[in-house]
Amino acid sequence: MSRHTGVVEALRDHGLTLGFCPGWETRGSSTFWPQGHVCHHDAIAARWTTPPGLLIAGRPDLAGPLCNTALQADGTVWLVAAGRANHAGTGSWRGLVGNSTVWGTEAQNAGTGQEWPQEQIDAYVRLSAALAEYFSFSAEMVCRHAEWTSRKIDPWGPWTDGHRWEHHMSHFRALVARPTEEDFMATMSEQEKTALLGAVQEINGVGAAFGQPARPPLRDLIEAENRRTRRMVLDVIDAVAKAAKLDPAKIRSELRPETRAALDKVD
């Protein structure tokens, strides 16, 4: 439970352009441990260039801050409060209840059918991914306010690519979940990276068996392994021949031609 100023680094890592509302570091209650992200639109018609005071100070019936981040139409993410904000109200999402459990973003949109600029949607995705990574929750924990409570419709309206908030939230979550290769490697432990490398080498080995080029050291390893296997088979033949008092050549003559040919390659 605390205020989360460290989130700034995660936002920068995700390539977001940031703005800072003075005092954001200490704004909002420190009883705050976000395990999800509630997306909103602010229902303000004017295209603001700094977050309206309302989002920071609140209104007579609702104490501020009213969000943790405010998302400008051009994709700029404004830090409003590092502590708990009054944004979600009564409702829940996948077991989360209360504003102490969810980060809240108010995005600039009139909420009356105004189209969402592509750069704003891109930034919403990056912002959600950054929060999910920083607070260790999955993309499934990102929701619309309308999913949190049936009292609300936000965020709502058309994107520029044919999607709409109210129809395509699972698409939005899929965009949030889609990791870049770099992010993917960053999430892996050393042990997992070693296992992945092993799997890649095995695939290279399979490629070599089918005549595909493998890197020379791998090919050498595979050939050494094949030689070792052939010698083991010959040892078994010799042992059986000795125990049964038979000629090893006689046993080998009983083998399938391709097996004999493989064994003949042993030096």
Ligand SMILES: [Zn+2]
């Ligand atoms: Zn809302």
